[in-house]
Amino acid sequence: MLREVTSVFVAIFVVELLVIVHKIGQGPQAFADMMARLQSPGCIVFHVVALVFVVYHTITWFQATGVVQVVRVGDRQVPPAVVVAGNYVAWVVVTLFILYWLLVRS
Amino acid sequence: MSPGKTIEPLWWSLFSAGGVVAAFLVPVHLFLFGLALPLGWVSVSHARLLALVGHPVVKLYLFVLIALPLYHWAHRFRFVLEDLGLHGLRRPLAVLCYGSAIVGTVATAWVLIRV
Numbered sequence: 711m712l713r714e715v716t717s718v719f720v721a722i723f724v725v726e727l728l729v730i731v732h733k734i735g736q737g738p739q740a741f742a743d744m745m746a747r748l749q750s751p752g753c754i755v756f757h758v759v760a761l762v763f764v765v766y767h768t769i770t771w772f773q774a775t776g777v778v779q780v781v782r783v784g785d786r787q788v789p790p791a792v793v794v795a796g797n798y799v800a801w802v803v804v805t806l807f808i809l810y811w812l813l814v815r816s
Numbered sequence: 817m818s819p820g821k822t823i824e825p826l827w828w829s830l831f832s833a834g835g836v837v838a839a840f841l842v843p844v845h846l847f848l849f850g851l852a853l854p855l856g857w858v859s860v861s862h863a864r865l866l867a868l869v870g871h872p873v874v875k876l877y878l879f880v881l882i883a884l885p886l887y888h889w890a891h892r893f894r895f896v897l898e899d900l901g902l903h904g905l906r907r908p909l910a911v912l913c914y915g916s917a918i919v920g921t922v923a924t925a926w927v928l929i930r931v
Contacts, residue, residue, distance in 0.1 A: 721889035735931035757850030
């Protein structure tokens with residue numbers, strides 16, 4: 711059931727992200743107002759909880775795909791643990807790349 | 817066979833694709849836009865964000881990032897509701913859940929085209 715709950719947080723956040731994109735399009739003031747609203751304690755607490763659930767989704771998803779996804783190199787099947795580890799490495803790389811792209815590069 | 821059953825693999829594929837997007841991409845965006853930016857840990861100018869969301873490749877990226885996880889949610893939520901004992905409402909529930917995701921997809925495309 712906990713896994714199903716994660717999808718609710720995922721859905722709420724992507725809708726929020728769409729609103730943020732819309733606000734960016736409306737101009738600097740609309741975007742600043744949106745960020746100010748997101749500063750409220752209620753929003754911060756919600757996002758901390760949501761982040762925990764979303765990361766939980768990532769972990770359970772990687773575990774599940776590690777079992778389901780059969781990766782072969784030549785004739786040999788890559789052990790599920792290696793597939794799971796590969797997913798984690800890819801996740802870290804993607805995350806760092808997005809942080810770099812948005813925060814460092816300009 | 818009802819039409820709902822014949823397109824079942826499509827919903828499952830969208831659920832799965834949305835699960836992958838949610839797993840890899842949602843945490844970092846949630847951290848950035850839900851915590852880091854509002855709390856001032858990092859700052860990105862409005863001009864830079866506007867330039868980013870105006871770029872066609874970024875628009876496509878955001879479309880995938882926002883729309884696909886909606887189908888992930890729809891698929892899971894549908895089965896949660898069915899498991900809660902709403903078996904008799906199987907079809908209406910499917911229409912409600914996937915319909916919401918479709919509405920969300922159209923809204924996403926609308927916002928991204930106009931931004």
